[in-house]
Amino acid sequence: MENIINILKSGGTILYPTDTIWGIGCDATNIDAINKIFDIKKREKNKSMIILVETEKRLQDLVDVPEMAWEIMDLSEKPVTLVYENPKGLPKELLAEDGSIGIRLVKNDFCKKLITKLNRPLVSTSANFSGDKSPLKFSDISKEIIDLVDYAVEEDREKVSKYSGSSVIKIWSDNRIKVLRE
Secondary structure, eight states, X not given: OHHHHHHHHTTOOEEEEOSSSEEEEOBTTOHHHHHHHHHHHTOOTXXXXXXXXXXXXXXXXXXXXXXXXXXXXHHOSSOEEEEESSOSSOOGGGSOTTSOEEEEEOOSHHHHHHHHHHTSOEEEEESSOTTXXXXXXXXXXXXXXXXXXXXXXXXTXXXXXXXXXXXXXXXXXXXXXXXXXX
């Protein structure tokens, strides 16, 4: 784990298992690392990426969380990414064109431990080239992607995700919602 943290703190990128699919991640406060991920994925810069947080406190440090958001997170049976308005202290490179950000409060132990030790939110985007199928297990990730990141986590390589991604719901401060992906 210390090796992974050192890589992330020095601006590196990792492949890691999330509470959904395998992801490419980096320190969400490091602009150079964020740009590396856009390059690795061959992703257009106007397509935002989500971030993962491990605690309610970290989530509240980044965004004002409407009451409806807590209800959605409590009731959701699968991982859910909520898109919030007006995030605080995040690089503009992570934000959508309207200035919003997708954030998922993770429930799996590996991600919680990783984010806690990093002490910063973690970028999470599918471990594939933009437009390709998302990897449900490590062996689904192309060798080219593996070679482009700085480190591939050993944890859960044999595990197959039961989710092909999280639900994505945009939420406004007045508690309006819009389902972007079920």
